Amino acid sequence: xxxxxxxxxxxxxxMGNDKSIKCEQNLGxxxxxxxxxxxxxxxxxxxxxxxxxxxxxxxVPNRFSPKSPDKAHLNLHINSLELGDSAVYFCxxxxxDGGGKLFFGSGTxxxxx
Amino acid sequence: xxxxxxSPEALRLQEGESSSLNCSxxxxxxxxxxxxRQDPGKGPEFLFTLYSAGEEKEKERLKxxxxxxxxxxxxxxxxxxxxxxxxxxxxxxxxxxxTFGTGTQLKVEL
Numbered sequence: 001x002x003x004x005x006x007x008x009x010x011x012x013x014x015m016g017n018d019k020s021i022k023c024e025q026n027l028g029x030x031x032x033x034x035x036x037x038x039x040x041x042x043x044x045x046x047x048x049x050x051x052x053x054x055x056x057x058x059x060v061p062n063r064f065s066p067k068s069p070d071k072a073h074l075n076l077h078i079n080s081l082e083l084g085d086s087a088v089y090f091c092x093x094x095x096x097d098g099g100g101k102l103f104f105g106s107g108t109x110x111x112x113x
Numbered sequence: 114x115x116x117x118x119x120s121p122e123a124l125r126l127q128e129g130e131s132s133s134l135n136c137s138x139x140x141x142x143x144x145x146x147x148x149x150r151q152d153p154g155k156g157p158e159f160l161f162t163l164y165s166a167g168e169e170k171e172k173e174r175l176k177x178x179x180x181x182x183x184x185x186x187x188x189x190x191x192x193x194x195x196x197x198x199x200x201x202x203x204x205x206x207x208x209x210x211x212t213f214g215t216g217t218q219l220k221v222e223l
Binding site: 040 | 147159204
């Protein structure tokens with residue numbers, strides 16, 4: 001049983017398209033996150049949700065919109081994709097008192113052509 | 114702004130050759146220093162949390178230590194299966210926010 005699963009694993013698309021990445025966790029955690037990892041392996045937080053409520057929204061373009069239908073799911077929708085959006089996107093979850101102990105999904109490699 | 118810096122960027126070791134990875138941090142109100150391991154094509158996997166200067170944690174061939182300005186991940190007699198990217202991250206609270214370093218890519222050869 002995969003604890004944090006995200007789909008798709010690979011996403012190749014053209015500039016200007018709209019795409020979504022889905023994430024689900026079966027750990028019973030209340031907090032979920034989206035992280036972006038660039039080509040230099042730098043991992044940066046984009047959003048965090050606690051029990052469906054947005055907690056952290058780093059300086060991310062408005063084209064990125066997270067949606068949490070319930071506390072086990074956090075999806076990421078990206079409008080008008082740009083070349084610079086190419087990266088690996090990771091979903092993660094933690095307990096409220098996890099203090100930074102995150103459980104990550106296996107990532108979605110997004111390539112914008 | 115919170116900053117976490119790791120060195121070296123890449124490290125090549127022979128099997129059995131012990132070494133240390135460095136993580137220096139400049140953050141406001143450190144609440145925990147985390148180490149993660151990341152294998153190619155996978156998400157980071159939690160290894161350790163250190164909360165206060167002087168604290169040490171061990172797991173198999175890995176030992177993590179913490180001072181007021183940096184953390185070290187010591188690898189004793191590494192094996193090829195220890196090859197991975199090791200990430201450190203500073204937790205400063207405020208919505209469970211982790212600031213990651215750029216990692217050290219470790220390769221252990223036979």
